[in-house]
Amino acid sequence: MHPTLAPQLLDPLTLGRLTGLASFDPAVVVDDFSTPEAVAALADTEVILSSWGCPPIDAGVLAAAPRLRAVIHAAGSVKHHVTDACWERGLQVTSAAWANALPVAEYTVAAVLFANKQILRLAAEYRQHRTPGDWSQSYPTIGNYRRTVGIVGASRIGRRVIELLRPYDLDLLLHDPYVDAEQAAALGTRPVGLDELCGQSDVVSVHAPELPATRHLIDRRRLALMKDGATLINTSRGSLIDQDALIEELAADRLNAVLDVTTPDVLPADSPLYDLPNVLLTPHAAGSLGSELHRMAGAAADELARYAAGLPFAHPVLPGDIHRSA
Structure with a gap:
């Protein structure tokens, strides 16, 4: 996601939940998967927590992330970053579109x-x-x-x-x-x-x-x-x-x-x-702003908790629905 978005999105309560659910470093926030920091993180990543500003997760990114199994999107549409390669890999994908x-x-x-x-x-x-x-x-x-x-x-x-x-x-x-x-x-x-x-x-x-x-x-x-x-x-x-x-x-x-x-x-x-x-x-202001961003972050934490417990996502994004969704 955009690095400047992370501190607005992830309130202390959600940060605590995320760090309790997974090995999660809130300092690693990237909007370019080709940087050395991103490549190093991808090598061990099982779940990507994404939001606005996430670059495409294409075949090259997937090759650098052999353990990647899921994308949890703390925003709306996943069309901009979840590519066909993700579906071919069989990744699980969820979105907080309902919250937005x-x-x-x-x-x-x-x-x-x-x-x-x-x-x-x-x-x-x-x-x-x-x-x-x-x-x-x-x-x-x-x-x-x-x-x-x-x-x-x-x-x-x-x-x-x-x-x-x-x-x-x-x-x-x-x-x-x-x-x-x-x-x-x-x-x-x-x-x-x-x-x-x-x-x-x-x-x-x-x-x-x-x-x-x-x-x-x-x-x-x-x-x-x-x-x-x-x-x-x-x-x-x-x-x-x-x-x-x-x-x-x-x-x-x-x-x-x-x-x-x-x-x-x-x-x-x-x-x-x-x-x-x-x-x-109005300047695209109807969607989540300010405190409303925390609802999307909380939704992402809820989905991570389900993933960690071996449960299916509550709000999955399915490849068959992409053609008619936002």
Whole structure:
């Protein structure tokens, strides 16, 4: 992982657990497997504890790590570092993606509830006029009662968002090609096609994985289907949205957006998304930050405890699921 990440990730409680479970040296933190320090460590390594910034574990790394049997990832996706060579070796792999999904879902729920209350616009007007207005008259359709929220993707995050939104008086729509009508109903949602979801929803929230098939999943045509005044929330990946088309809709003040991810990840300084009043733009902050990092580290320690006890991982990553996961 990134060496600067380790002290943020590994709180004293988790460090104590890790050192009690394995021969673990918290001073050996590498983001390059070719350094002498890394090569020396790999020779005796049975388990790699990884997180953001882990380089690819390819055939060369595996050759230097003859005892390696497992990768425990204290973050989300393993696609960036777990290579085909790892699966060919038969490595066990687990990820704390479930733990990282929790703050993303919480961010999304807050964004949904604020979006339906038109908080961005109300706050801007209040700041400008500095007097209370008759908001019910100015915004007769605001509120979270009987509004429709469309969830694109029943991923870990998408399912958690649905779970957290169920107590509210909302109509929840779901589009996911891997979820049938019975499963959608069990989640508390109504399954619909993506066009119908875009057309009916007051808020559309995107939780699908970044795959070739999902590039511009919300394209110009589907953005045009969205209701006037609707809000698009994206905490997935920027590539799932046709960003140029979205900017046109936002600049015309027809839609609103909450964007935690963009294309590119760091926008150029002259991007209009920074200044549009109907956009809440955050710097990929929905995922684990600060104290939330400790939840992922604790999840990794839990999996190491299971491995040490000869038990299967509670949250395994399986090679057959990689093609449709984040």
